[in-house]
Amino acid sequence: MKQAVDELRKLKGIGEVLAKRFIEAGYDTPGKVAHASIEDLGKIPGVNPRMLPQLVIQAAALVEEAEKSSDEKNEELKQKAALLKGHIEEIARDVRDRFSEGLSGKAGARLEKQIHKFILSLEKVEGKLKNRAKKVRKGLARAEKRLVVVSEDGLREIGKKVKKARKSLKRVYS
DSSP: OHHHHHHHTTSTTOOHHHHHHHHHTTOOSHHHHHHSOHHHHHTSTTOOGGGHHHHHHHHHHHHHHHHHHHHHHHHHHHHHHHHHHHHHHHHHHHHHHHOTTGGGSHHHHHHHHHHHHHHHHHHHHHHTTTTOHHHHHHHHHHHHHHTOOOTTOOHHHHHHHHHHHHHHHHHHHO
């Protein structure tokens, strides 16, 4: 309830008492206020009828701003996911260059499988951007942190790091 009150108090002319009355009437978000009719809002006790048109306009602007900022955040997360995908591809190229003989063995096959799974997980995460933006941001940050590959790392160590990074992403969509 406190969060709803705080959201409504962002609108000019609505204090704590009036915000609680709006919530009791069923208008607990600026979006609901923006889509409400002026007649319905006028039935709420203590509301100045002359301020209602301006109140609806403010609420619509607040909703538009929130949607715009979430679109920008989603675009930022898409870019971060693309960078991470580029990083894993760079790791794969580096592994092919450094361990050309060892890739035909068991460790090479495991690493190749982990890289493939990582890319699939990254694609699943990209599908969750709108619904779970906060979880996606955290998962991408963890995966990026775990994908730091040192030039002295062997095939097994790289495979373990890719697996840990993939599991960080898996938390987002499971």
